[in-house]
Amino acid sequence: MSEGHTAGLSTVGNCTAPTSSLGTRLTSARLLVLAPHMDDETLGCGGTLGLHSDPSRVHCLFATDGSRSPAPLLPWAGRIDPELPTKRRTEAIAALSELGVNHDNLIFLDLPDGRLSRHQDTLTENLSETVRRLRPEVVLAPFRLDAHPDHVILNRIARKVLKTRPDQPAFAEYFVYHRMRLLPGGDIRRCLRPSSLVRIETAASATVKMRALMKYETQVTITQSWQDRPILTPESLRERCGAPEYFMFSDPGEGLLEPFPRRRARILVAYLAQRFGKRPKDRLLASLQWLGGRGRVR
Numbered sequence: 001m002s003e004g005h006t007a008g009l010s011t012v013g014n015c016t017a018p019t020s021s022l023g024t025r026l027t028s029a030r031l032l033v034l035a036p037h038m039d040d041e042t043l044g045c046g047g048t049l050g051l052h053s054d055p056s057r058v059h060c061l062f063a064t065d066g067s068r069s070p071a072p073l074l075p076w077a078g079r080i081d082p083e084l085p086t087k088r089r090t091e092a093i094a095a096l097s098e099l100g101v102n103h104d105n106l107i108f109l110d111l112p113d114g115r116l117s118r119h120q121d122t123l124t125e126n127l128s129e130t131v132r133r134l135r136p137e138v139v140l141a142p143f144r145l146d147a148h149p150d151h152v153i154l155n156r157i158a159r160k161v162l163k164t165r166p167d168q169p170a171f172a173e174y175f176v177y178h179r180m181r182l183l184p185g186g187d188i189r190r191c192l193r194p195s196s197l198v199r200i201e202t203a204a205s206a207t208v209k210m211r212a213l214m215k216y217e218t219q220v221t222i223t224q225s226w227q228d229r230p231i232l233t234p235e236s237l238r239e240r241c242g243a244p245e246y247f248m249f250s251d252p253g254e255g256l257l258e259p260f261p262r263r264r265a266r267i268l269v270a271y272l273a274q275r276f277g278k279r280p281k282d283r284l285l286a287s288l289q290w291l292g293g294r295g296r297v298r
């Protein structure tokens with residue numbers, strides 16, 4: 001996660017009831033959670049992991065070293081803490097421990113944060129080996145049309161690896177980001193095949209999810225002098241812990257837009273606009289803010 005928010009929706013479409021067999025699998029099966037960055041697993045699945053009947057059956061693979069969050073939007077506005085990879089690994093171990101997942105069940109690939117697209121072969125190799133070794137019953141990855149490029153790459157590689165497995169595990173996508181402003185309702189989850197979407201009521205594990213997220217000190221507090229707010233604000237933490245979690249099950253061999261029964265062209269345009277338009281806009285606003293600040297100093 002680098003930044004983002006959660007809509008406080010309590011229901012999305014006519015999704016599958018939480019007592020469905022797919023929902024039950026998420027809280028009992030042997031799981032492999034793929035997280036691009038330390039905290040994505042807890043943001044997207046923490047409530048569900050907190051409900052798991054046997055957390056010793058939960059494994060989590062962190063793809064990147066987390067070395068770029070927090071990072072200033074403007075490179076000249078401040079430095080990145082060189083200790084971030086060590087700190088974030090320690091935070092992840094503590095967060096997963098809150099959710100009952102042992103340190104031995106965590107895998108850290110330490111690929112460069114923000115640069116997964118340049119390491120797809122290594123990622124594919126490691127993911128194939130991990131799936132072969134752990135034989136998960138369900139693999140969870142960030143949603144395919146996520147706003148962050150590392151999330152999108154991890155999803156793509158997961159689908160590529162899983163579709164060639166003879167013992168194909170179930171594949172579920174979790175949501176770190178789901179807001180898409182150009183879509184009706186502003187929530188991409190509303191556009192998915194209702195039969196693929198599973199809602200997990202996580203009220204019973206909201207407290208443990210919050211406790212786990214609070215272990216991510218580099219994300220929930222201001223740790224750098226150039227930050228004016230933490231990556232995860234108290235408001236966004238409350239929203240994330242107060243809302244149910246959603247998962248989309250799909251066949252890893254399906255095309256990118258197949259889970260969307262309607263409006264595919266519009267969804268693609270909305271996604272591309274958000275993915276490639278947000279960062280330049282944020283940089284422009286940060287530049288104006290920075291220049292304004294300099295003006296005041298003078």
Ligand SMILES: [Zn+2]
Nearest residue numbers: 001036037040
């Ligand atoms: Zn992330």
